[in-house]
Amino acid sequence: MKTLKLHLRWMNSLVVCVALALPLYAVDGVVLINQNVALAGNVTPGDTPGFPVTISVTGSYKLSGNLTVPDANTTAILINADDVTIDLNGFSIIGPTVCGELSCPTGSGNGIAAFFHSHLTVLNGVIRGMGSSGVFFESSVSSRVEKIHAYSNGSDGITLGIDIVTSCTADLNGGDGINVVGGQVSDNLVFKNRGNGISLFNHAVVTNNLFFFNGKSGIVDVGTIGGSLFSGNSASSNGAAGISAVCPSLITGNSALGNFGGNIFAGGSGCVRVNNSPAP
Numbered sequence: 001m002k003t004l005k006l007h008l009r010w011m012n013s014l015v016v017c018v019a020l021a022l023p024l025y026a027v028d029g030v031v032l033i034n035q036n037v038a039l040a041g042n043v044t045p046g047d048t049p050g051f052p053v054t055i056s057v058t059g060s061y062k063l064s065g066n067l068t069v070p071d072a073n074t075t076a077i078l079i080n081a082d083d084v085t086i087d088l089n090g091f092s093i094i095g096p097t098v099c100g101e102l103s104c105p106t107g108s109g110n111g112i113a114a115f116f117h118s119h120l121t122v123l124n125g126v127i128r129g130m131g132s133s134g135v136f137f138e139s140s141v142s143s144r145v146e147k148i149h150a151y152s153n154g155s156d157g158i159t160l161g162i163d164i165v166t167s168c169t170a171d172l173n174g175g176d177g178i179n180v181v182g183g184q185v186s187d188n189l190v191f192k193n194r195g196n197g198i199s200l201f202n203h204a205v206v207t208n209n210l211f212f213f214n215g216k217s218g219i220v221d222v223g224t225i226g227g228s229l230f231s232g233n234s235a236s237s238n239g240a241a242g243i244s245a246v247c248p249s250l251i252t253g254n255s256a257l258g259n260f261g262g263n264i265f266a267g268g269s270g271c272v273r274v275n276n277s278p279a280p
């Protein structure tokens with residue numbers, strides 16, 4: 001009888017250990033990730049214990065608790081697949097970096113990173129204190145970042161390829177608030193970043209954003225081709241230009257006031273400027 005009880009205890013312990021080592025699933029089949037799951041590993045094939053959590057399988061993933069990385073050089077989540085959705089579910093990804101007005105420590109760790117993958121979605125939560133960027137998608141296409149608050153990260157708040165950034169807040173980051181190659185940037189609040197509010201590289205649609213108190217420009221096109229739309233944005237009290245566009249572009253219905261490097265600039269020929277404040 002005693003031997004049987006010991007055997008049952010051993011079996012129960014084994015079941016618990018195995019359960020803790022496996023990813024959890026929500027009722028809708030979404031994979032749940034929290035600190036314990038991250039430390040255990042095996043979220044997807046090839047995911048080793050600890051950080052980064054490596055996602056190598058297409059699908060939907062959701063945080064069920066905060067993730068805290070140990071240092072500024074550690075990435076929290078690394079995406080190694082296309083067609084991945086990560087819902088922070090109101091939780092946070094947290095690193096140790098604290099950016100102040102005079103300094104912002106840096107490192108190599110990102111909150112969520114992907115390299116040469118597309119159709120990615122990140123939404124609904126906070127990413128703060130990372131050594132590098134909050135979200136970093138290298139050469140991504142057709143991806144989306146929505147309702148993310150990226151602040152106090154050592155480099156840019158959000159860095160994407162030709163993608164969509166909407167309804168996000170980016171503040172107190174050591175680089176730009178938002179950095180995109182192209183795509184759509186709309187309805188974001190971007191302030192007090194040490195770099196530009198947003199840097200873009202040709203053919204972007206930038207609409208209904210608020211940029212203020214950034215260390216450099218509110219909006220700046222760093223490309224040479226132009227072809228962007230700037231509409232309904234407000235850029236004020238930035239350290240350089242309010243809006244700096246490359247022509248040909250359409251600049252309409254924007255407000256750019258009190259910027260230390262001037263308000264609205266359009267380099268080259270072929271730009272259309274209408275209904276802006278200050279005019280034209």
